[in-house]
Amino acid sequence: MATTAPPPATPNDLLGVTKTLxxxxxxxxxWVLMTISSQPLRYAEVKPRLPWLADGQLHPRLRHLTNAGMVERTEYAPRHVTYGLTSRGAALLPVLTVIASWGDAYLEKDLVANKHTGEMEPERIAPAQNIDDTVALLAPRHATPILFSLQARGTATAKTLATEAMPGYGLTAVYKPLERLVADGLVTASGTGGYQLTASGRALAPVFQAISAWASAPTAEADARRPGRSGAAPSQTRSGPWATTPTRLPAPAVPVVPAAGPALTTTPPAGTAWKSGDLFSHQIPARPFSPAGGPRR
Known part of the structure; x- marks a missing residue:
């Protein structure tokens, strides 16, 4: 039975979460954010760390993140350009850790044989992929408003969700996003004509809280540049509109991605760099995974 309690989250909380997603x-x-989290890198240094991305895929990601204020593009010379996190981008790293932890705990994993014991165990998933897959569940239109509404109410009918999470839409419009959330394992039918969150859906509360806190934090007016490898002062800094400057370095050979690395289980303080083992904890598999229990990737 649906309750009538108003949602505790404000419209600004929901807006901040949806914009961040x-x-x-x-x-x-x-993956790009985490690759440059430890220090500014040149394009030719970012590229081999993400070998599956073609130039036509990497440039748009850098442009997107630069225009969003997460990445700063700095020119040291006409053909010497680095990309590093702004203070706003660095402040997002602990939030990414929270998202990665949820994905590791609740997203389905394939079973693979342990190469040492031969026993079947859940596949190890890179934190960056856990984040990517979690965001893919939450970012579709209306998904997060519906989850917010159910977190506040506990149980709600489709009519209530349509009115609260999708104002301006008819009742029938709510069923498609609801069906997707049910299929993804975040929402379940209550058996009394209503809907409620699953355990994994309820566990998203810390994720939404962390994102909302980051989104509502004031943005620094001046973003201090994080020191690069050379320590040289930049001749020109650009952190606004994108401008492509090719690197002087030739594209290096694609390196072998480390096979294993430490699991990411705790939230580091703001600005803490992601270790390469945290980012690339396994060879990147094809996505999406086939469902094997739990919320789908």
Whole structure:
């Protein structure tokens, strides 16, 4: 039975969460952020760390993140350009850790044989992929408003959800996003004509809280540049509109991605760099995974 309690989250909370999810939603954007999290890198240094991305895929991600204020593009010389996180981008890293932890705990995993024991165990998933897959569940239009409404109410009918989460739409419009959330394992039918969150859906509360806190934090007016490898002062800094400047370095050979790395289980303080083992904890598999229990990737 639906309750009538008003949602505790404000419209600004919901708006901040949805905008942040839209920012992270373009595939591989999270991987780019995490790749340059430890220090500014040149294009030719970013590229081998993301070998599956073609030039036509990497440039748009860097442009998107630069225009969004997450990445700063700095020219040290006409053909010497680096990309590093702004203070706003660095402040997002702990939020990404929260998202990665949820994905690791609740998203389905294929079973693979342990190469040492031969026993079947859940596949290890890179934190960046856990984030990507979690955002893919939450970013579609109306998904997060419906989840917000159910978190506030506990149980709600389709009519209530249509009115609260999709104002201006007819009742029938709510069923398609509801069906997708049910199929993804975040929402379940209550058996009394209503809908409620599953355990994994309820566990999204810390994720939404972390995103909302980051989205509502004031943006620094001046973003101090994080020191690069050379320590040289830039001749020109651009952190606004995108401008392409090719690197002088030839494209290096594609490196072998590390086979294993430490699991990411705790939230680092703001500005803490992601280790390469955290980012690339396994060879990147094809996506999406076939469902094997739990919310789908």
């Amino acid at each position: 839209d920012l992270l939603a373009p595939r591989w954007s999270v």
